[in-house]
Amino acid sequence: MRNFTFQNETKIEFGKESYKKLPEQFKKDGIDKILMVYGRNSIKKIGLYDTLIKDLKDAGIEVIEISGVQPNPRLSLVKEGLEKFKNEKCQAILAVGGGSVIDTSKAISAGYFYDGDIWDLFAKKAPVKEGLPIYTILTLSATGSEMNGNAVITNEKTNQKWDISSKALFPVVSYIPPELQFSLPKSQTINGGVDAISHVMEFYFDTTPRTEIQDALAEGIIKTVIKATETLIEDPEDYQCRAALAWGATLALNGLLATGKQGGDWSSHMIEHALSAKTDVAHGKGLAIVFPAFLEFSKSKIMEKLDRFAEKIFGIDTGNKGYDSDLAIKALKDWYRKIGQPVKLNQIGVEENQIEEIAENAAQISPFGQIHNMNKKEILEVLKISYK
Amino acid sequence: MRNFTFQNETKIEFGKESYKKLPEQFKKDGIDKILMVYGRNSIKKIGLYDTLIKDLKDAGIEVIEISGVQPNPRLSLVKEGLEKFKNEKCQAILAVGGGSVIDTSKAISAGYFYDGDIWDLFAKKAPVKEGLPIYTILTLSATGSEMNGNAVITNEKTNQKWDISSKALFPVVSYIPPELQFSLPKSQTINGGVDAISHVMEFYFDTTPRTEIQDALAEGIIKTVIKATETLIEDPEDYQCRAALAWGATLALNGLLATGKQGGDWSSHMIEHALSAKTDVAHGKGLAIVFPAFLEFSKSKIMEKLDRFAEKIFGIDTGNKGYDSDLAIKALKDWYRKIGQPVKLNQIGVEENQIEEIAENAAQISPFGQIHNMNKKEILEVLKISYK
Numbered sequence: 001m002r003n004f005t006f007q008n009e010t011k012i013e014f015g016k017e018s019y020k021k022l023p024e025q026f027k028k029d030g031i032d033k034i035l036m037v038y039g040r041n042s043i044k045k046i047g048l049y050d051t052l053i054k055d056l057k058d059a060g061i062e063v064i065e066i067s068g069v070q071p072n073p074r075l076s077l078v079k080e081g082l083e084k085f086k087n088e089k090c091q092a093i094l095a096v097g098g099g100s101v102i103d104t105s106k107a108i109s110a111g112y113f114y115d116g117d118i119w120d121l122f123a124k125k126a127p128v129k130e131g132l133p134i135y136t137i138l139t140l141s142a143t144g145s146e147m148n149g150n151a152v153i154t155n156e157k158t159n160q161k162w163d164i165s166s167k168a169l170f171p172v173v174s175y176i177p178p179e180l181q182f183s184l185p186k187s188q189t190i191n192g193g194v195d196a197i198s199h200v201m202e203f204y205f206d207t208t209p210r211t212e213i214q215d216a217l218a219e220g221i222i223k224t225v226i227k228a229t230e231t232l233i234e235d236p237e238d239y240q241c242r243a244a245l246a247w248g249a250t251l252a253l254n255g256l257l258a259t260g261k262q263g264g265d266w267s268s269h270m271i272e273h274a275l276s277a278k279t280d281v282a283h284g285k286g287l288a289i290v291f292p293a294f295l296e297f298s299k300s301k302i303m304e305k306l307d308r309f310a311e312k313i314f315g316i317d318t319g320n321k322g323y324d325s326d327l328a329i330k331a332l333k334d335w336y337r338k339i340g341q342p343v344k345l346n347q348i349g350v351e352e353n354q355i356e357e358i359a360e361n362a363a364q365i366s367p368f369g370q371i372h373n374m375n376k377k378e379i380l381e382v383l384k385i386s387y388k
Numbered sequence: 389m390r391n392f393t394f395q396n397e398t399k400i401e402f403g404k405e406s407y408k409k410l411p412e413q414f415k416k417d418g419i420d421k422i423l424m425v426y427g428r429n430s431i432k433k434i435g436l437y438d439t440l441i442k443d444l445k446d447a448g449i450e451v452i453e454i455s456g457v458q459p460n461p462r463l464s465l466v467k468e469g470l471e472k473f474k475n476e477k478c479q480a481i482l483a484v485g486g487g488s489v490i491d492t493s494k495a496i497s498a499g500y501f502y503d504g505d506i507w508d509l510f511a512k513k514a515p516v517k518e519g520l521p522i523y524t525i526l527t528l529s530a531t532g533s534e535m536n537g538n539a540v541i542t543n544e545k546t547n548q549k550w551d552i553s554s555k556a557l558f559p560v561v562s563y564i565p566p567e568l569q570f571s572l573p574k575s576q577t578i579n580g581g582v583d584a585i586s587h588v589m590e591f592y593f594d595t596t597p598r599t600e601i602q603d604a605l606a607e608g609i610i611k612t613v614i615k616a617t618e619t620l621i622e623d624p625e626d627y628q629c630r631a632a633l634a635w636g637a638t639l640a641l642n643g644l645l646a647t648g649k650q651g652g653d654w655s656s657h658m659i660e661h662a663l664s665a666k667t668d669v670a671h672g673k674g675l676a677i678v679f680p681a682f683l684e685f686s687k688s689k690i691m692e693k694l695d696r697f698a699e700k701i702f703g704i705d706t707g708n709k710g711y712d713s714d715l716a717i718k719a720l721k722d723w724y725r726k727i728g729q730p731v732k733l734n735q736i737g738v739e740e741n742q743i744e745e746i747a748e749n750a751a752q753i754s755p756f757g758q759i760h761n762m763n764k765k766e767i768l769e770v771l772k773i774s775y776k
Contacts, residue, residue: 001632003404009397012394014648016391213609213639216611221604240598244600
């Protein structure tokens, strides 16, 4: 365990209809005009939009809207939202949706306090110093964005999917009502589960020695999310499994698992970001393809951990045979297949000759990684393993 | 899992010599005069006192001191500290020590904003509404007080060991440097481990159904703390075990394990508080006696959980024999014996005829408990089981 600083001030309001507390919170915080950010129709279909607008109106809160956020959220919409926020002189942002909506809101927030081109912040040409008050109502558990200061945005002009991270971007309050996820398409539930597990794994395979307590917590979260995801595929309205997946996804990336580690590895995420920047594949699908390939590429450096992973997560008796990292990687891929995820690039229509440009895209922000120093050569090797 | 609100704003600075960052933090927070609360000689013996006073002086921070805090900290010292804080017009409190020192500091903080007799707050005649900025340097991991808003104080005139709890009492920053605990007496390390585990168990045995993720986290913390405590008995200067025990003890009572539960049970703690109010036994010893007796008393209501506990914590194959709660309770008592804790009241010199008055004392704040509605009759039964 290394030295660490931990602080997470976001308030979580978790549970059925917890968003009903939102108008009261705005009043308490002196907010009476907000920019509400959301996606397309899903929040209208589940009736959340109408309820929310009525509740906010009844409380005397003026709502300016910006909608149309897509998965792999676009920079252009961020800029549009920022313009609207400024013109309308809003006081806070309400993100109603999943990680894409929250990340769009965080980017607006960061951009508000920066005079130059907002993409500078993502290119790390300037730091994010300040943020607007952000409130979120989570309708899709996956990214953990509801309780951290990270945001990932795609610049659709340059095909770059890059991130920002700052203490200033933590939401003030996040409402997590699991029942809002009952009607999610099956694929989104699955992608969410895979994303959550992948966040945990980024920390778990960080090679910092002696992190017993973090590893035990990580295993608890992964096992719970795996079980909940499996049940939800069969019964999407199982409230308790929605709750377990939701809270697990939040805890996966709220800083708890980062304590004492060297930041996590994140190579799989960086490579996947390049993959979805180039192909627009869903993040959870991309991770199911890239992560096992990355583990394969890294196995000589994380043998002991892979063995423990096989044993603790999948109950495989690794016995006295010495380390056999392939057991863990095979079990993980088998589980992805079982829940219907692709595990190879060729399953999602990527051609072999695209690998080079994906690697090139990822290499723009190289070197990265805690386990290796990942540059284009290493990224290419991972992508080749992941091809077929 | 039930609905819950979770928020914990305390900043943790964890790791070797992390307290070196303290003067800078005070400067940043605009604090230049503090009341420093500590116990007796231990912080002087380990050299912390001298280093700290020098660092604070060099940073231009004026230090007013109050010392002499004992285990089961006394109300009289709280009042003395409050007087000093007011007379000297301090701006913040620095607690340097373990839970007793931090709790004393919190009581001073709560008392500062209350005009009546400070004990009213503990008797729940008035709520704690506001608090002073508290900073802590932890030298004994056990109570978790470094990352929550709870404090337990003993009124030595009335022999009442009662608690307060408020959002206003969370420390601003807590420094947790594990190496400061290298020279702790063995018994204090053991009591600390037992206290931490007991906090986890209070939540674990809460009978709220379907709390898989909290239970998995709880098991991870208990197992890590058990292993760390065992190693530290042999090698008190094992930094990584000190770190694991320290972070485990903090996480045990920072709100994480309370999420989705019905508050935890806390009967064992309430009964133990009465026990140490009457006998001044160390909290960790008292818990090793009371907790297994409480589980015995409760076993028909928590059979399934006890079975899981035996399996997950002590690796006992409970097989297909149906539930056998005695396995878990026996394993827990065996572990307490193994690390040298008493498991019966008669081992710490309590006479059978004292049981009545201990029960009477605990019953003053009854009914309590999540599993049962504990009144004097039930408290007496637990104490009888715990006698010999």
